[in-house]
Amino acid sequence: MTRFAIRGLLSRKLRTALTALAIVLGVAMISGTYVLTDSIDQAFDKIFTDIRKGSSAVITGRSAFDLSDGSGVTDPTLDEGLLGEVRELPSVAEAEGSVDSDATQLIGDDGKAVVSGGAPNLGFSIANGDSDFNPLTLVDGSWPGSNEVVVDKETAADEDFQVGETIGVQAEGPVERLRVSGIIQFSSGLTIGGATLAGLDLPTAQRLFKKVGRVDEIAVAAKPDVPDAELVREIEEILPPGAQVKTGGEQAQADSDETSEFISFLQGFLLAFGGVALFVGSFVIANSLSITIAQRTREFATLRTIGATNRQVLGSVMVEALVVGTVASIVGLFLGLLLAKGLFQLFDAVGFTLPNSGLVFEPRTIVVALAAGILVTFLASVYPGFRATMVPPIAAVREGAILPDEPLDRVRSTLAGALMTGVGVTVGVVAITTTPGNALVSALLAVLGLILTLFGCALFPSRTLGALVSCGLGFAALIYGLFVPGLGTTSVLLWMGVGVLLVFFGVARVTTRLIPSLSAFMSPIARWSVFALLVVFWPFFTLPYWLLRYGAWGPGSAGKRVLAFIAGALLNALILTIVLGMWLRKVVTRWEPEWPAEFPGVIPDRSTTRVGSENARRNPQRTASTAAALMIGLALVTLVATLAAGIIASFEGSVNDLWKTSDSDYAITAQNNFSPIPADAANAAGQAPGVVAVMNVRTGEVRAFGETIFATAVDPTARELIILKWKDGSQDVLADLGADGAFVDDGYADANDLVVGSPIELTFPDGSTERYAVRGIFDPPTGGSPFGNVTISTEAWDAKVDNPRNLYTFIAMAGDVSDANTPALEEALAEFPNSKVQTREQFIDNQISGLSSVLNILYVLLALSVIVSLFGIVNTLVLTVFERTREIGMLRAIGMTRRQVRRMIRHESVITALIGAALGIVLGIVLAALLIARVDFLVFSFPTTQVIVFVIAAVVVGIVAAIFPARRAAKLDPLQAIAYE
């Protein structure tokens, strides 16, 4: 039986390959994700290990609680005096203090800060270039002396920095002009992609970073034969409070832990998209298998008549699926390697360069990718396999025998369906609600529950009932996950994931019932949208193609043909290469291009679209499954677009609320719109002529009521510059915070039972604790609060935090926004090239632009599942054309031209795509509305432009998917129609 199955596969190569493609892409995404993240992880590990190579022990300041990167506050510094004490210790051979800053801007020749996406701008001291502590080597020039800087090779090349040149460097203070003394790279040759490196001598660094007399860390080398542990013990005895010591290895580990967190987030994020692609792929596979099994009814029946059991028929289908799944997964696994390379470039292209020290291919990658691919194929083949067993032996001798549609015993299968659904739901609910302590175990059990539920729903003899059960359970899970308070993040995500998948499944199945009316509805839309697209692209694609081919092979005078060829070549160079390829093929092989080619026409052809739309509805189940694959991709894309539109609308709304009646005219932010900027920048701006008031908002992490929260600090000028909605208190609170006042947002007050007058204790990174009194409670605008949970005055903040930074600064000027005021502010900020002056509109646009690059990444990732569904449409159409060979032959015999055949197939394809798009868009908006209803700070906003773009994209998907099957259909010989079996 196994040999039979494999021989069968080989005899249906094209169909098998098309089915496998869906799995290949999903598996490639999973393996690519692992390769990508493992590679980044390894690159960071290498960099951090290198940095600590020469250190036996490292002393650093210790904050009272863990801080996240870029939060605006940093670990406390150490007194430089400690360095002397450490050097005195008996086991210490050498010790070196250093300072660093992750916001050290290099200023390019154009006067602008050198920034590359979100990559850090690292600045650090190099006390002694030749010491073992230094992980860098010189490529050119010498180590930095006073008022000198060394920069990394990549940045120097990009910005054309030369040794001896003077460039601007800005950290905490205004920009300083420093001489480039050398060009450096890591000794290991690794690069942190996109990051800029600036090395300074210690006193210069301390001045620029505003850490005079302080060091961030002390690297210590032990005397020979002294174990690291003993050195650490010795140092611990003299450590002041707020400092800690680790061995070099431990410190490297601690350094890379921070990045690991980011990497595992990235991993989960990308895996989720791989999972979606596989889920879409499972629809494609189930559908392809169902179609091939229907086409092979006779074959199965023949097997049965010669003595094969039901079980053997099922076995042969499953073996086929497993072989396809395994081969596809292996191909996908290796394609993943290529994909990882591609993703490195993709992230690079959107300005988010990732470090890379070669691709890492872990055994875990192989196991997970293969297991996922094979399991999905196997599961998708179970249902079609069971249908194959329903073929009665008598079908072998009947002309046109078809598969029995549903199982015979309705009562028994309803019971079986209900039972299986029940078990699935129980397993799923138990898995998500109980915590075995491991998110992975919960997720795996939840997936098991989901699979059982899906099979249960599929078992119901009434499709509609099963579909409704699945939809109902899905929405129940979604609503439970979203609206029941007090669930952990993992459970919320699991509830939502399981709910969304159940809804997709249910909608896909119930759609079967709607296909006849949907395709009748979509037919004119498909016809006219294809017409409209063709009209638009006619001069750029269809016409030049015809002209080129006329020039190459057409009849007519040489003059006319040369003119046509030149005109075509000028209109579209891409088509020129295609026609040149055809010419080459003609020369090399005996192939003859068909001529005359039809003159490109675009007028829709009612008769062919009529037959095409009938074709789309004649097998509703097939059309529904094909459309469902596209539906999933488009639902997720629409969900993202609707959420983004909601975020943008809410954000605009809230900024306008805050500024509406206030005096604010300008905002100052970092060039990248989100990094905190040094307080000096705003102070400099305050010196500009015409400035009436400056309001700074500082930000950082503190601890309160046992958790780490974002706190902000605000200037008294806020009373005039920002308008808040007060639940308790008034605008005056902003001006009267003083040294011990605070105000909190509404939600935080409720959560911690705060009222005006309540005390609130904040612990700062340096470990000190201060008590503040709540003076007011405000209602944050829907688009997000401009403040953290707790806000105190900048005066109180600066007393506790070294080198305070502003999140943003608002400025009021005499004469509001004007052509004179903007340059005045810019002039005042000339020394702070990393800051920029923006009007309210610019501020809103810039804050939103950050969102759009995230959106672009999401769209690219979701495009993968749309591509999988495109292959699904191709697959269905190819199988359909194969099945209708005789019919198409008959149509050709009674007068259908090749073009009409192609249009007929294309019309069916576009209708299918439009049905998928319509369902997906509606579903996406419903899901987004649910999410938005849950999230307080979002308002619903319909993404009109995006939806139009998605519909056009769906039509294009339909047209593209039809190209290959339509060509095959057009090539069919009309003789096929009358040939005997």
Place this chain on the structure above:
Amino acid sequence: MSGNGNGAVVVASEIARRYGEGETAVDALRGVSVEIERARLTAVMGPSGSGKSTLMHILAGLDKPTSGTVHVAGTEITTLGDNDLTKLRREHIGFVFQFFNLLPMLTADENIRLPLTIAGEKPDAGWVEQIVRDVGLADRLKHRPSELSGGQQQRVAIARALVSQPTVLFADEPTGNLDSATGYEILELLRASVDSRGQTTVMVTHEPRAAAIADRILFLADGEIVREMRGASPHEVIAAMEELSA
């Protein structure tokens, strides 16, 4: 309806058809010349492998001869491109197939009008109505093929072939998939359309009883026309066949 003066609407001269190359090559036709007379029913008979189907495919422009020429309604068709051939089929040729080949999702009425729909022509209501009446389907028009018997399906197919008023109608084993009583009705229908409307018809068959309704019977064997009979009875046809295979 055009011909070329002497009453022939399809003229084939010296057509040969070879399949494959080299040693495995098979000659399906070896220099056949034939004229199909207007307003007559011509039957092409022969044992299987005699080349009768190949001959019909070439006369109808579905296949091309290796050598020789074919004129349909005055046009030499062996050199035509696919588009011109398709147009020629629309205007001049009708087909009736052994397996009916109706579109399952269209009603009988829609199937009948299909050639006109494809050609983008407006059906002449009176003409369609008359054809439907002639084939006896007036009360089954709204049914789909799956709701019709084999005989009824073949009637739909004949109506479909006649609806575009073709110069010549080709029928490929029209009774091959029907029981003998139904098959006889279909043959009568074909005969009637020749008699009442002068519909030129070519029928390929291996059934002597079917061939016997023809005005003229061409016998093919090994790719050549070996005999021709006019107005033969079934017994004469059977006798001729036996002679051939002997």
